[in-house]
Amino acid sequence: MMQENKLISFHRMLINDAVRTAAYRDAIFATVRPGDVVLDVGSGSGVLALFAAQAGAGHVHCVERHAIIRVARELAEANGFANRISFHQCDIRALELDGPVDLIQSELISKAAIGEQMAELVGWCRDRFLRPGGALLPPSVDMFVAPVELAALAARISLPAFETYGLDFGPLATRNSNAPVSTRIQPEEVIAPGQICYRYDAATAPLTDSFDAALVFEVSEARTLTGFTIWFETELAPGILLGNAPPGTGSWDHLFFALPYPLALTRGDCVELRISGRDDSAMEWLVRWDTRIVRGGIEIAAHRQSTFHGGLPIAERVTAPA
Amino acid sequence: MTIELHTMLHRHGDLLVQPIDDDLVMADIQSGKYFGLTDTARAIWDLLDQPATPAAICDALAESHNVDRATCEHDVLAFLRDLQGEGLVRAAG
Numbered sequence: 001m002m003q004e005n006k007l008i009s010f011h012r013m014l015i016n017d018a019v020r021t022a023a024y025r026d027a028i029f030a031t032v033r034p035g036d037v038v039l040d041v042g043s044g045s046g047v048l049a050l051f052a053a054q055a056g057a058g059h060v061h062c063v064e065r066h067a068i069i070r071v072a073r074e075l076a077e078a079n080g081f082a083n084r085i086s087f088h089q090c091d092i093r094a095l096e097l098d099g100p101v102d103l104i105q106s107e108l109i110s111k112a113a114i115g116e117q118m119a120e121l122v123g124w125c126r127d128r129f130l131r132p133g134g135a136l137l138p139p140s141v142d143m144f145v146a147p148v149e150l151a152a153l154a155a156r157i158s159l160p161a162f163e164t165y166g167l168d169f170g171p172l173a174t175r176n177s178n179a180p181v182s183t184r185i186q187p188e189e190v191i192a193p194g195q196i197c198y199r200y201d202a203a204t205a206p207l208t209d210s211f212d213a214a215l216v217f218e219v220s221e222a223r224t225l226t227g228f229t230i231w232f233e234t235e236l237a238p239g240i241l242l243g244n245a246p247p248g249t250g251s252w253d254h255l256f257f258a259l260p261y262p263l264a265l266t267r268g269d270c271v272e273l274r275i276s277g278r279d280d281s282a283m284e285w286l287v288r289w290d291t292r293i294v295r296g297g298i299e300i301a302a303h304r305q306s307t308f309h310g311g312l313p314i315a316e317r318v319t320a321p322a
Numbered sequence: 323m324t325i326e327l328h329t330m331l332h333r334h335g336d337l338l339v340q341p342i343d344d345d346l347v348m349a350d351i352q353s354g355k356y357f358g359l360t361d362t363a364r365a366i367w368d369l370l371d372q373p374a375t376p377a378a379i380c381d382a383l384a385e386s387h388n389v390d391r392a393t394c395e396h397d398v399l400a401f402l403r404d405l406q407g408e409g410l411v412r413a414a415g
Contacts, residue, residue, distance in 0.1 A: 208354060276351055283354040308338040313347040313356060
């Protein structure tokens with residue numbers, strides 16, 4: 001669990017991301033109708049709940065499992081909304097409400113779109129508390145993936161050659177290239193336009209974020225492929241867009257999914273990517289990316305990678321058949 | 323289809339596999355499950371590297387494990403049926 005001092009700095013960063021915060025405020029004002037009952041899932045510091053109250057909600061329920069909900073309560077009191085916001089510090093599955101809600105709002109979007117169990121947490125509430133015809137914010141989230149050239153970062157995260165220390169880092173190298181790195185990617189580092197690999201639809205999504213996409217990126221100029229990145233785009237309300245396409249926003253940077261080694265591409269090469277993944281409480285954020293580079297119809301490189309191979313599986317999450 | 327001693331079996335599913343010490347840890351993105359195979363379970367999984375029948379697996383285990391044939395067949399069949407239930411093995415053909 002995140003230490004409280006880190007929680008404060010984390011939520012300060014979120015609030016200070018003007019792109020994020022203003023977009024959510026605009027969307028909440030466009031969505032909330034006077035008197036609405038709103039459920040704010042994963043409230044954090046409660047800023048989105050405060051916006052809902054400002055927008056005229058009759059009552060807002062905040063549900064948050066971390067102690068940061070104390071800050072949300074303090075902010076509600078300081079802003080005169082304490083009588084219209086109630087606070088539930090609990091796991092979402094323990095939440096009990098005395099009636100349906102008109103709107104479920106959340107910001108459970110990770111830098112790679114999924115990874116905060118958005119589908120499971122929002123879906124759980126949707127299926128229990130949302131009145132028929134009620135609204136969900138965000139209504140959908142698109143997940144994009146694109147090949148990138150990050151030569152400096154690729155060099156920085158590589159391991160020492162044998163000659164440096166007289167040690168073979170080979171076994172760590174495999175884990176290293178399967179462990180995504182958080183970084184900030186610039187538009188010019190994107191080799192080909194991003195393509196959608198997953199669309200989360202809040203109204204209909206099952207309780208698992210799960211995707212499996214086969215994509216082809218055509219290379220238009222000589223570049224060096226070092227890996228891939230993922231970002232999200234969403235239309236929070238009609239005309240109110242939010243996303244972290246490179247260069248990202250103040251609080252959302254990017255994940256870099258490295259290839260084992262850089263690959264020189266020429267114009268006309270095809271980067272074939274099969275990317276699949278899953279995120280829920282049973283299998284927290286697992287992504288697999290299989291890459292194939294084709295030149296003139298001939299395969300010149302192929303890699304199979306996954307975050308599973310970038311980590312050390314925890315024994316208690318393993319269930320052996322009897 | 324119930325697995326019997328002479329049912330030809332093969333591994334099924336696009337699993338992510340990682341050896342940890344002497345064990346095998348596997349992740350199935352489709353089902354959202356992790357599996358850990360230890361000791362004899364791993365040995366049986368390794369023997370399914372190529373399609374095989376439970377009888378053939380028992381032949382191989384009899385050489386490497388000190389177990390009587392009836393117990394071996396009973397336990398191997400039970401384990402393989404569990405794997406089938408998890409979608410990890412299928413009958414060939």
